[in-house]
Amino acid sequence: MSMVSVDQVSFTFPVSGLKIMDSVSFTAEKGEFVSLMGPSGCGKSTLLRIIAGLIRPTAGKVMYLNRQIYGPTLGMSFVFQDFALLPWLTNLENIKLGLSLTTLTDEEKNEKAMELIDRFGLTGFEEYYPNALSGGMKQRVGIARAIASEPQVLLMDEPFSALDELTANTMRSDIMFMLQSKDISVNSVIMVTHNVEEAVELSDKIIILSGKPAHVKDARAVALKRPRNKRGREFIEIVDEVYATIAKE
Amino acid sequence: MALFLVAVVAGYIFYTNPAILSYEYQVLASLALSFARVWLAFAIVTALAFPLCVYLIFKTRQSSKYLLLFQVIASIPATILLPGIAIAFSGFPFSSEFVAFSVFFLSGIWYVIFSILASSRNMPSNILEVKSLFGIRGKLAWKYIYIKALLPGFITGALTAIAAEWNASIVAECFTTAGVGSGTAISCVGTGIGKLLDSTVTSGNLTLMLVALANLVAMILLINTFVWKRMYRNVSKVYG
Numbered sequence: 001m002s003m004v005s006v007d008q009v010s011f012t013f014p015v016s017g018l019k020i021m022d023s024v025s026f027t028a029e030k031g032e033f034v035s036l037m038g039p040s041g042c043g044k045s046t047l048l049r050i051i052a053g054l055i056r057p058t059a060g061k062v063m064y065l066n067r068q069i070y071g072p073t074l075g076m077s078f079v080f081q082d083f084a085l086l087p088w089l090t091n092l093e094n095i096k097l098g099l100s101l102t103t104l105t106d107e108e109k110n111e112k113a114m115e116l117i118d119r120f121g122l123t124g125f126e127e128y129y130p131n132a133l134s135g136g137m138k139q140r141v142g143i144a145r146a147i148a149s150e151p152q153v154l155l156m157d158e159p160f161s162a163l164d165e166l167t168a169n170t171m172r173s174d175i176m177f178m179l180q181s182k183d184i185s186v187n188s189v190i191m192v193t194h195n196v197e198e199a200v201e202l203s204d205k206i207i208i209l210s211g212k213p214a215h216v217k218d219a220r221a222v223a224l225k226r227p228r229n230k231r232g233r234e235f236i237e238i239v240d241e242v243y244a245t246i247a248k249e
Numbered sequence: 250m251a252l253f254l255v256a257v258v259a260g261y262i263f264y265t266n267p268a269i270l271s272y273e274y275q276v277l278a279s280l281a282l283s284f285a286r287v288w289l290a291f292a293i294v295t296a297l298a299f300p301l302c303v304y305l306i307f308k309t310r311q312s313s314k315y316l317l318l319f320q321v322i323a324s325i326p327a328t329i330l331l332p333g334i335a336i337a338f339s340g341f342p343f344s345s346e347f348v349a350f351s352v353f354f355l356s357g358i359w360y361v362i363f364s365i366l367a368s369s370r371n372m373p374s375n376i377l378e379v380k381s382l383f384g385i386r387g388k389l390a391w392k393y394i395y396i397k398a399l400l401p402g403f404i405t406g407a408l409t410a411i412a413a414e415w416n417a418s419i420v421a422e423c424f425t426t427a428g429v430g431s432g433t434a435i436s437c438v439g440t441g442i443g444k445l446l447d448s449t450v451t452s453g454n455l456t457l458m459l460v461a462l463a464n465l466v467a468m469i470l471l472i473n474t475f476v477w478k479r480m481y482r483n484v485s486k487v488y489g
Contacts, residue, residue, distance in 0.1 A: 054378055072382045084375045088397040088487050097393065101384035129487050145383075 001066055002027040003153055003188040004076070009050060009060035010213075011043065021047060022213040023060065028153070028188045028205075033179070035199035036192045037246060038209030038217075044192040045081075045157050047214070051190060052078050052155050064153065074101050077146040081158040083138045085130040091141050092117060092126040098148035116144040136167035143175070150185035157192045168198075173227075176202060180226065196242050200235060201228050208245050218245045255467065272460045276445065280464055283422065283442040286346075287414045290353035294410060298358055299403065302365040303395045307377065316366045323359035327352050327413075328420050335424055335436045345422075348436040349443075352421035357410030364409060368402025401484050408477050415469070418443030 004027065011021040020043040028034045036044045049055045051062050053071040062069040064076060077098070085094045095113040104112065117126045120140040130138055139159060146154060160168035178184050193199050199206050200222055208218040220242065228235055263270040306312045334351045338344040379385070380394060422443030424436045438444055442465060449458035 049378070052382065054381060072384065078378075078382050080375060080378075082373075082375070084373060084379050086376065086379065086393065086397070087373065088400070089393060093393070097379070097383050097385060100389055131487070149383075 001030075002063070003030050003032070003065065004028040004051060004190065005063045005066075006047075006051060007061050007063065009047070009057045009062065011046060011050065011055070012058045019213045021057075022215045024209070024214060024216055025060075026207050026216055026219055028190050031187050032204045033189045033202050034191070035203040035206045036190065036209065037194065037196070037199055037206060037242070038214060039211045039246065040194060042209050042211050042214040044209060044214075047209075048078075048155050048157050048190065048192050052076060054078075074149055075151050076153040076155060077149065077151040079139070079142050079146045079154065079156040079159045081162055083130070083135075083142040083162070085138060085141055085145075087130055090127050090129055091122060091133070094130065094141055095145045095148055098145035102149055112148060113144075116148055120144045134167075135163045136171060139163060139171060147184050147186060152185060152187055154186045154189045155191075156189065158194065159191065160198065161193070161195065172198065172202060176226070196239050196246075197230060200224075200238050200242065201230060206242060208242065217248075220245070269456065269460060272457050273464070275457070276442070276461045276464045279440050279442045279445040279461070280468060282438075282440045283415075283418055284468075286349055286422075286438075286441065287353055287411060287418065290350055290414060291357055291407065291411055294354060294358045294361055295403075295407070298361040298365070298406075299399070302362060302369070302399060305366065306369045306399070307380075307395065310377070312366045312369055316363070319359055319363040319366060323363045327355035328417060330355065331420060331424055332435075338436070345436045345438045348424065349418075349421040349438050349441070352417050353414045356413040356417040356421075360409040360413055361403065361406035364406030365399050365402040368405065369399065371401075372398050401488055404477070404480050404484060415465075419446055423447040 006024055006026050009021060009024045010019070012019045024047060026034070036047065038044055046055060050057045051069070053062070053069045053073060053076070056070075064073060069076075085091075086097070089097070092110070092113050095116055096109050099109045099112060102109075114126065117123060120143070122137060122140060122144070125133060125137065130141065133141065139162070143159070160171055163171065179186060179189065189202075191199075191202070203222050206218075206220045206222060207216055208220065209215065210217040220238075222238060224232075224234060224238070263273060302312075305315050309315075331348070331352060335348050338347045338351075341347060373379075376394065376398065380390065385393060418441065420443070422438045422441040423434060425434045425447070442461060445461050446458060449455070449461065
């Protein structure tokens with residue numbers, strides 16, 4: 001049984017009538033890290049929002065554990081490119097927002113959020129507002145908020161592209177470490193990215209979408225051993241192949 | 250320090266001129282009543298305008314459409330409607346209070362709505378996605394999103410609205426035919442700073458007018474310093 005299965009999803013903008021996605025299908029299996037790539041403006045972010053249940057597809061369906069998605073669910077959470085923290089809430093309160101749908105009492109939510117603050121290296125910053133944090137720390141709050149409710153699937157929309165390269169690198173290894181050590185509940189990830197090296201470094205599978213309207217051009221498995229050596233010959237070959245597939249008409 | 254200086258000067262004036270001291274009591278009573286009218290009107294403005302803005306911004310999601318409409322309405326001075334309002338309420342008990350209240354209300358409400366709608370454009374754009382993703386609804390949505398998201402716009406709107414209400418008080422509290430007719434009062438409240446100022450002009454009591462104006466200015470400065478500036482500072486710490 002797939003964790004997430006995207007089945008013949010099409011999307012047309014209701015007002016302009018512009019069709020940006022045509023029968024997109026792919027799956028994310030248990031334990032799989034899937035990257036979505038494609039030319040900019042091809043609708044990758046829209047597709048991720050459809051999977052999250054934030055946007056209804058014009059046709060087709062998204063299944064989470066064999067049940068169709070009609071709206072956001074506790075089992076899947078979302079990490080935003082620009083963090084999407086609420087600037088008027090403290091970091092602790094922002095993380096607590098991720099627990100809104102759970103049945104925990106306020107005290108339990110506090111406890112849980114504090115635990116995440118510690119785990120994400122944000123100790124001492126819980127009572128600060130997000131504007132006091134660096135980009136990398138803001139995204140840590142964003143990820144902590146996303147995994148607070150212990151989702152099975154994490155959807156990430158270019159999570160590292162607003163960060164400087166050094167910070168992004170650290171965050172990538174941190175995330176990978178958490179996933180591999182089963183430190184968090186998440187066991188499948190779907191990530192939108194435009195960074196080919198990042199996709200090859202993290203993914204078990206790379207879905208390459210074509211331009212307008214988007215459809216799946218290639219679904220490529222990446223079977224390299226982890227941790228991956230970004231300077232290795234095999235790694236570089238795969239990166240080149242992915243580049244070529246994206247560029248191919 | 251400045252406050253102390255003002256108090257010393259005022260004390261000296263009152264001590265040497267008992268007449269001015271008696272004026273001061275009269276002015277303070279008028280100011281207190283007008284203050285109550287202005288802030289009551291503002292409280293009702295808030296109770297109506299705030300939920301309306303939440304509805305327009307978060308439910309219809311088309312607040313920019315309404316923004317233009319409210320900008321146009323806000324440009325119509327409430328005082329222009331005064332004759333109509335005075336006629337509508339004439340004959341009712343406390344009609345002059347209702348007239349004053351209506352003008353205060355209409356002077357203030359558009360600024361609040363217009364300022365909240367305008368400032369909502371600076372909100373984080375994916376706030377509605379965050380709300381829907383984490384299922385933030387009902388009481389939680391009010392506590393964590395609506396009130397806090399609209400607070401900066403609301404403070405600007407409140408400041409402008411209350412200023413507009415004080416500005417309107419001179420006509421709202423005492424509406425006469427002076428200037429076009431015999432000067433008979435059409436709608437005049439019992440006591441109020443607007444009425445007092447109006448009567449000093451008619452009676453030519455310049456001393457009383459000066460005392461009234463000085464008190465009005467002092468009150469506005471105090472409110473600015475202790476209410477609005479403090480609020481701005483707190484808000485810009487978080488939102489800035």
